[in-house]
Amino acid sequence: MHKEYKKYEMELAGRTLRVDVDRVAKQANGAVLMHYGDTTVLCTATASEKPREGIDFFPLSVEYNERLYAVGKIPGGFNKREGKASENAILTDRVIDRPMRPLFPKDYRNDVTLENLVLSVDQDCSPELTAMLGAAIAVSISDIPFDGPISTTQVGLVDGQFVFNPTAAQKEVSDLALTVASTREKVIMIEAGANEIPEAQMIDAIFAAHEVNQEVIAFIDTIVAECGKPKHVYESCAVPQQLFDAIEEIVTPDQMEKAVFTDDKQTREENIRVITEKLEEAFADNEEWLDVLGEAVYQYQKKTVRKMILKDHKRPDGRAIDQIRPLDAEVDLIPRVHGSAMFTRGQTQICTVTTLAPLSEAQRLDGLDETETSKRYMHHYNFPSYSVGETRPSRGPGRREIGHGALAERALLPVLPDEKEFPYAIRTVSETFESNGSTSQASVCASSMSLMAAGVPIKSAVAGISAGLVTGETDDEYLVLTDIQGLEDFFGDMDFKVAGTHKGITAIQMDIKIHGLTRPIIEEAIAATKKARTYIMDEVMSKAIAEPRPEVGPYAPKIIQMQIDPQQIGEVVGQRGKTINAIIEQTGVKIDIEDDGFVSICGTEKEGMDKAAKLIHTIVTEFEAGQVFEGKVVSIKDFGAFLEFAPGKEGLVHISKISKQRVNKVEDVLSVGDVVKAVCLGKDKMGRFSFSIRDVAE
Numbered sequence: 083m084h085k086e087y088k089k090y091e092m093e094l095a096g097r098t099l100r101v102d103v104d105r106v107a108k109q110a111n112g113a114v115l116m117h118y119g120d121t122t123v124l125c126t127a128t129a130s131e132k133p134r135e136g137i138d139f140f141p142l143s144v145e146y147n148e149r150l151y152a153v154g155k156i157p158g159g160f161n162k163r164e165g166k167a168s169e170n171a172i173l174t175d176r177v178i179d180r181p182m183r184p185l186f187p188k189d190y191r192n193d194v195t196l197e198n199l200v201l202s203v204d205q206d207c208s209p210e211l212t213a214m215l216g217a218a219i220a221v222s223i224s225d226i227p228f229d230g231p232i233s234t235t236q237v238g239l240v241d242g243q244f245v246f247n248p249t250a251a252q253k254e255v256s257d258l259a260l261t262v263a264s265t266r267e268k269v270i271m272i273e274a275g276a277n278e279i280p281e282a283q284m285i286d287a288i289f290a291a292h293e294v295n296q297e298v299i300a301f302i303d304t305i306v307a308e309c310g311k312p313k314h315v316y317e318s319c320a321v322p323q324q325l326f327d328a329i330e331e332i333v334t335p336d337q338m339e340k341a342v343f344t345d346d347k348q349t350r351e352e353n354i355r356v357i358t359e360k361l362e363e364a365f366a367d368n369e370e371w372l373d374v375l376g377e378a379v380y381q382y383q384k385k386t387v388r389k390m391i392l393k394d395h396k397r398p399d400g401r402a403i404d405q406i407r408p409l410d411a412e413v414d415l416i417p418r419v420h421g422s423a424m425f426t427r428g429q430t431q432i433c434t435v436t437t438l439a440p441l442s443e444a445q446r447l448d449g450l451d452e453t454e455t456s457k458r459y460m461h462h463y464n465f466p467s468y469s470v471g472e473t474r475p476s477r478g479p480g481r482r483e484i485g486h487g488a489l490a491e492r493a494l495l496p497v498l499p500d501e502k503e504f505p506y507a508i509r510t511v512s513e514t515f516e517s518n519g520s521t522s523q524a525s526v527c528a529s530s531m532s533l534m535a536a537g538v539p540i541k542s543a544v545a546g547i548s549a550g551l552v553t554g555e556t557d558d559e560y561l562v563l564t565d566i567q568g569l570e571d572f573f574g575d576m577d578f579k580v581a582g583t584h585k586g587i588t589a590i591q592m593d594i595k596i597h598g599l600t601r602p603i604i605e606e607a608i609a610a611t612k613k614a615r616t617y618i619m620d621e622v623m624s625k626a627i628a629e630p631r632p633e634v635g636p637y638a639p640k641i642i643q644m645q646i647d648p649q650q651i652g653e654v655v656g657q658r659g660k661t662i663n664a665i666i667e668q669t670g671v672k673i674d675i676e677d678d679g680f681v682s683i684c685g686t687e688k689e690g691m692d693k694a695a696k697l698i699h700t701i702v703t704e705f706e707a708g709q710v711f712e713g714k715v716v717s718i719k720d721f722g723a724f725l726e727f728a729p730g731k732e733g734l735v736h737i738s739k740i741s742k743q744r745v746n747k748v749e750d751v752l753s754v755g756d757v758v759k760a761v762c763l764g765k766d767k768m769g770r771f772s773f774s775i776r777d778v779a780e
Contacts, residue, residue, distance in 0.1 A: 088309060092301045094118070095247040095294075097207055099301075101219060103309045112224025112311070116216035119207035124199040125216030129226045133191035133317050138377040142183055143195045146174040146213055152203045153450050168449050172484050174198075174210045178217050181263035181271035184595050185229040189320040194226060203450045206249040211236050214263070219302055225311040229597065232270060233298035234263040235291040239279065244290050250453050260284075260590075262291035266299055268598020275492040278542075278586035281608050289601060321378045325371050329382060332364055333357055338386045345399030347429055347518050347568065348471065354379065384573040391552045391570070392561055398569050399428075406547070406565040406614055411527070411626035413535040420638040421536025423626070425528035428567060429518035434528035436510050436536040438638045440672045440684035443507040459498055460509045461491035463525055469517040486522040487512070490546075493526045493581035493589035494533070497541040504539055505641050505674070505682040519567035520548035522591075526581045527623060534627045537634035543623055544588055545615040546581030549607040550574040553596060562606045564614050576603075580611035584619065639672075641684045642691050648679040650702045656730050661701070664729035669694040700728040705771040707764035710778060715756045718748045725760055725773065735760055739774035 087105035091098055100117040107113035110126040134141050148171050149164060150157050157164055167175075178196065186194070198213035214234040222231040238248035238256035245252050253259070258279055263271035269292055276284065341353035358379055365371045371378075390396045395403055407428030416422040421436035444458040463486040467474045479487070490512065498508070510532060512525035523546030530544040550566030553559065553575050563570055571577050575596045581589040587608075592599075599607075634640065646654065654675060655662045662673055671685035671694045681698060685691045700711060713725030713733070722736040740751050752758070760773040 090301070090305050092298070094298065097247070099215070099298075101216075101305060103223065103305065110220075110224075111226055112220040112222070114216050114219050114223070116212045116219075118204070118212045118215075120202060120204035121207040121209050121212050122201040123209055123212045123216050124197075124201060125213060125220045126197045127217070127220040127224045127226055128195050128197075129224075129314075130193040133319055134193055136373075137191060138374075138380070140183065140186055140188075140190055141193045142179065142186065143193070144175045144179040144182075144198075144217070145196065146171045146178065146198045146200070146210070148200050148450050150448075150450070152200045152209070155448075158448055168447075169484055169488065170210075170449055170451070172481050173488055174213065176481060176485050177210070177261060177271070177273055178214050180593055181232055181234070182218065182221065182228075182230075184270065184597060185232065185265070187227050187229075187316070189318045190227060190316055191319040192226075192316060196221065200450060205451075205453065206251075208236060208247065209450060211247060211261075214261075215298065219305060222302060222306050223310045225314040227313045227316060230265070231299055231302040231306065232263050232265055233295035233302065234261060234271075235294040235298070236261050237287045237291045239276075239283075239287065244287055246291070246294050254453065258284075258287060260287050260291065262288050262295065264292045264295035264299070265598045266296070268600060269604060270594060270598040272590050272592040272604075274587070274590040275495065276587050276589070277496045278583050278588060280586045281612055284587050284590070285601075285605055285608060288604065319374075321374050321381060322371070325374065325378050326382070328365070328371075329361060329378060332361060333382070335386060338382055339390060342383050342386055342569070343390070343396070343398045343400075345401075345428075350398070350569065354383065387569060387573045388552050391563070391574075392554055392559070395561070397563065399567065403561060404564045404610060404613070406617065407567070409618065409622045411531060411622050413531055413627045418637050420635055421532045421534075421538070423528050423531035423535055424515075425524050425531065425623075426516075427520075427524055427527075427565065429516055430521055430524050430567075431514075431516040432512050432521055432524040432528040433515055434510050434512045434525060434532040436508065436529075436532045436538065438506045438508060438536060438538075438634060440639065440641070441501060441505055441507050441674045441682060442672060445507075458501065458507045459491065459495060460507075461487050461494065461512070461525075461529060462509070463487035463490060463512045463514070463522070465514045465517065465521065469514040469521075486525065489522050489579065489589060489591050490525045490529055490581075493546060494529055494540075494544055496588045497530075497544055497583065498533075499539050499541070502643075502680065505643055505680075506538075506639075508533070508538060517568070519571055520546075520565070520577070520579065522546070523548050523579050523581060526589075527618060531623055531627050534630040536638065537631040539630045542583040542585065543619050544581055544583055545618040545623060546579060546589070547611050547614040547618065549576070549578040549580070549610050549614075551576035551578070551594075551599075551603065551607070557600050560603060562603065562610055564610045576607070578607045578611065580608060580615070582612070582615060584616065639684045639686055640688070640691060641682050642695050644681045644683070644695060644698065646675075646679045646681055646698070646702045648677065651675055651677075651679060653730065654681075654698055654701050661730040665694050665697050668697070668729075673698075697728040701731050705733070705762045707762055709762045710759055711762070711773075712757060712759050713773075715752050715754050715758065718752060718754060720748070723748050723752050725758065733760070733762070733771055733773045735773045735775055739763070739772070739776055742776045 088103040090101045102115040112127040116123045237260040238245040239258035257277040260274040410426040413423045424433040510529045526546035550563040577593045579591045669690040674682040711727045713727040716726045717724045
């Protein structure tokens with residue numbers, strides 16, 4: 083007999099959202115089995131009993147675990163087991179983490195893990211969205227301290243109308259992929275990809291999602307009221323006020339202000355190092371204070387910077403509130419690659435290299451989304467330790483690098499030409515040479531220029547910039563900062579990244595450390611970023627490269643395109659690929675054939691590409707009397723010779739049609755391997771096409 087459990091349902095965007103409580107995973111602090119349509123996700127929240135020692139941050143881990151059985155697949159490869167997390171899983175981890183992290187207590191140091199296990203997928207009901215809702219509910223009903231609940235809604239734009247939590251078919255034609263998380267009062271997270279959506283329309287979409295979120299939060303409130311556990315008492319890791327008081331007696335606010343207010347990151351770090359050493363000496367006999375001194379100095383810096391920005395409108399490097407740091411842009415700094423560009427903004431510097439390849443080099447995707455199995459544009463972002471003056475071994479890309487790469491990729495996708503116009507797979511790699519704030523948006527600028535330098539006919543330049551925020555005691559007391567540097571990011575309340583063209587927005591990612599943003603703050607941030615990115619495109623990027631180059635560079639592969647009848651694809655490919663492989667071997671090219679008969683021939687040598695195109699043309703051309711072909715003698719018989727006009731396409735020249743003079747033996751005139759011209763004579767009595775060498779017009 084099944085044990086009783088609690089079940090809650092609501093209609094959400096025309097589909098049923100069901101939450102099962104006390105059905106599974108009962109040993110977790112909080113657990114829900116989420117159902118959205120036929121999508122099923124198990125969401126759990128667990129916390130350690132005691133704080134982790136020796137840390138000055140909240141140790142939150144978010145996991146989104148994809149299982150291919152959810153879509154009826156067995157993993158590929160030798161192991162037949164899911165390996166490392168996919169890029170989509172990592173991006174989902176980040177989008178769950180970002181709105182939830184600010185709502186845990188600032189002085190909480192217990193380990194918290196949010197696990198989301200995808201059990202089944204209905205393609206019309208996003209498992210990512212289901213996990214976002216489930217994670218928030220699991221924490222809300224648990225005994226883990228959390229100032230929730232929150233809700234998340236996805237928004238599409240189809241035929242000019244907003245669509246909430248769009249289906250797979252709607253996503254295919256949508257001009258917008260927006261995800262918005264909200265608390266009861268404010269927006270706490272925004273993530274968007276868009277086809278140059280105007281700023282005003284984007285703001286309307288954000289707050290339309292915010293309204294839907296309020297309906298879900300009311301639903302969650304009913305679950306928490308019935309199932310929620312009392313929040314547990316935890317050991318606070320806050321810095322003692324006595325320590326702050328003692329620090330201010332040794333390092334006055336004026337001294338701290340002088341230390342942090344400089345436009346050079348290394349100078350500031352050296353100033354803080356000197357102050358820290360001075361305090362360590364002063365508190366050498368107080369081990370308890372020494373353990374939290376680093377956090378205390380950090381908070382003292384934060385308090386100083388925030389006060390000067392908010393009260394005195396003074397930024398650490400002396401800039402005006404809406405002023406961008408010094409900018410520079412250049413292209414072609416790296417020889418022999420297909421395209422390169424470098425973008426510098428203050429102490430942030432990114433170099434992006436573009437590589438072009440045939441479409442067969444597109445990345446194959448093996449995940450839960452059955453509608454997207456490959457992608458032809460790939461953007462990768464690297465962040466080495468030297469870019470911030472540190473030393474540590476490289477362990478490959480982490481979640482941050484993958485997230486930044488995906489953000490820039492999303493920003494540039496709307497301006498890329500389609501495969502018919504530009505039949506290349508495209509990879510851009512952004513190398514961080516120097517970092518002090520918003521390298522992801524610098525990589526958007528560098529990548530836009532690099533693509534143009536490589537001859538990719540993008541529709542428009544794309545630029546990105548980040549806005550920051552410092553808030554006071556009330557919602558009306560705030561200041562939005564344009565182009566935040568690292569210090570303003572660390573000590574501020576927001577990192578609002580917006581990328582786009584002159585026409586509109588192509589990507590947004592918003593990280594905040596407070597409990598949400600009001601509409602006036604969001605409107606002001608979006609307006610500030612539009613003004614800044616317009617300036618960057620017009621005054622800096624366009625002077626380095628104003629438009630895409632008319633053709634790809636000398637070291638990039640070239641592509642010839644041709645269209646054949648889809649019914650003839652089999653003739654070009656041949657049995658088990660024999661024909662097409664023979665063409666590739668003869669010409670040294672790569673050939674891609676799509677289901678609609680669209681053929682791309684890729685190579686670096688024009689002669690080989692032209693030859694391949696000629697061979698394919700010959701294969702798909704029906705023999706007709708009077709047509710002249712060039713063929714190679716592949717076999718000799720007593721009665722004539724067989725010519726191969728293209729791989730898999732042969733014809734017979736009768737001995738009487740070889741020469742105007744009498745031929746006694748075919749071998750007297752022709753040898754295997756000879757290349758000759760022959761004219762088609764039409765069909766013989768047996769219905770076979772015959773050819774003549776002697777009747778070729780001089």
